[in-house]
Amino acid sequence: MYRVELIPKTSTLDDIIEPWVCSGRVDNRADGxxxxxxxxxxxVDDGIIxxxxxxxxxxxxxxxxxxxxxxxxxxxxxx
Numbered sequence: 730m731y732r733v734e735l736i737p738k739t740s741t742l743d744d745i746i747e748p749w750v751c752s753g754r755v756d757n758r759a760d761g762x763x764x765x766x767x768x769x770x771x772x773v774d775d776g777i778i779x780x781x782x783x784x785x786x787x788x789x790x791x792x793x794x795x796x797x798x799x800x801x802x803x804x805x806x807x808x
Contacts, residue, residue, distance in 0.1 A: 733765040733780050734798040741793040771799050 737745050742758060749763060750756045757763065765771075770781040778797055780787040791797060 730802045731765075731768040731771045731780075732800040732802055733768055733771050733778075734796075734800075735763040735765075735778075735789065735794050736761055736796040737763065737794050745789075745793070767802075773797075773799075 745763065746756065746758055754763075765780050765782055765787070768780050768782045772779045773791070776791045778789050778791055780789075
């Protein structure tokens with residue numbers, strides 16, 4: 730399982746927030762971090778991050794974010 734934290738650039742925040750909220754996720758833009766908890770997988774390839782959670786895939790361009798942090802929650806000793 731993975732936890733994925735995304736900090737979007739100001740210029741792309743408006744593009745990200747509407748689909749984020751419309752898909753039932755918490756509007757946490759005030760925190761500045763969009764978080765995916767308990768993801769099944771997370772892959773980064775050719776400037777794209779793909780996140781799988783509950784049978785759905787979320788795909789984002791890495792250039793839209795200041796920071797992307799992927800944590801393998803099955804290895805707590807890394808924290």
